Amino acid sequence: MNATPVTPLAPPVPPGPPVTRGFTGRPRAFDPGLPPGQYDARDDWPVLSAEVTPDLAPADWSFRVDGLVDTPRVWDWEQAHALPFSEYAGDIHCVTGWSRFGTRFGGVPLDVFLAAAGPLPTATHVVAYAHTGYTTNLPLADLTGGRAWIAFTHDGAPLTAEHGGPARLLVPHLYFWKSAKWIAGLRLLDHDEPGFWERNGYHARGNPWEEQRYAGD
Ligand SMILES: Nc1nc2c(c(=O)[nH]1)N[C@H]1C(S)=C(S)[C@@H](COP(=O)(O)O)O[C@H]1N2
Numbered sequence: 026m027n028a029t030p031v032t033p034l035a036p037p038v039p040p041g042p043p044v045t046r047g048f049t050g051r052p053r054a055f056d057p058g059l060p061p062g063q064y065d066a067r068d069d070w071p072v073l074s075a076e077v078t079p080d081l082a083p084a085d086w087s088f089r090v091d092g093l094v095d096t097p098r099v100w101d102w103e104q105a106h107a108l109p110f111s112e113y114a115g116d117i118h119c120v121t122g123w124s125r126f127g128t129r130f131g132g133v134p135l136d137v138f139l140a141a142a143g144p145l146p147t148a149t150h151v152v153a154y155a156h157t158g159y160t161t162n163l164p165l166a167d168l169t170g171g172r173a174w175i176a177f178t179h180d181g182a183p184l185t186a187e188h189g190g191p192a193r194l195l196v197p198h199l200y201f202w203k204s205a206k207w208i209a210g211l212r213l214l215d216h217d218e219p220g221f222w223e224r225n226g227y228h229a230r231g232n233p234w235e236e237q238r239y240a241g242d
């Protein structure tokens with residue numbers, strides 16, 4: 026089967042006013058349990074990809090940690106699956122406005138990969154890069170403390186290609202554009218270096234609870 030082509034995102038799309046639900050005429054459900062300005066997408070899980078979905082087999086997937094580390098490391102599919110797994114059960118938030126309650130992802134905590142590579146004391150930031158060339162930057166501290174994963178499953182099933190399978194970064198406490206699909210590696214740096222959306226005006230950190238959507242927010 027061929028990979029499904031997805032509509033590329035036009036850079037950068039402001040979230041705009043909430044869309045009304047046609048048949049009730051009521052605005053979308055803004056939920057007090059969600060970060061400001063977000064609505065509950067319910068069962069809908071939109072696909073948002075700037076690139077065409079790659080046909081990336083597990084055998085062709087690898088994950089590197091390089092840059093300011095003691096030992097640059099690379100894991101293939103089997104090596105990564107020999108590492109301790111854990112689950113994330115909770116919400117995700119896209120900067121375009123949709124959120125999903127109670128998602129469930131499985132994977133390996135980033136702490137495990139980082140401990141193996143050994144970040145140097147000078148490392149403060151990370152550029153996450155995908156097998157497709159997509160990049161996004163994050164403070165190193167946002168990837169530690171059991172808050173970030175290399176995710177292989179969603180609801181117990183292998184991650185589908187359009188949602189980043191075979192493996193994606195998952196950093197659910199930040200806006201979802203930080204969760205790079207088809208993740209290939211992390212480069213540790215001693216400074217912040219904007220990634221794809223960040224060069225196009227999006228915020229360097231992207232904390233949804235502080236509504237850090239755009240640079241300057
Ligand atoms: N490689 C890659 N990763 C990406 C993106 C992308 O365009 N390419 N989009 C980001 C954005 S804006 C969001 S909201 C989520 C979307 O993930 P989903 O398509 O599984 O919902 O992936 C993020 N990771």
Ligand SMILES: [Mo]
Pocket residue numbers: 073119120121201202
């Ligand atoms: Mo997004």
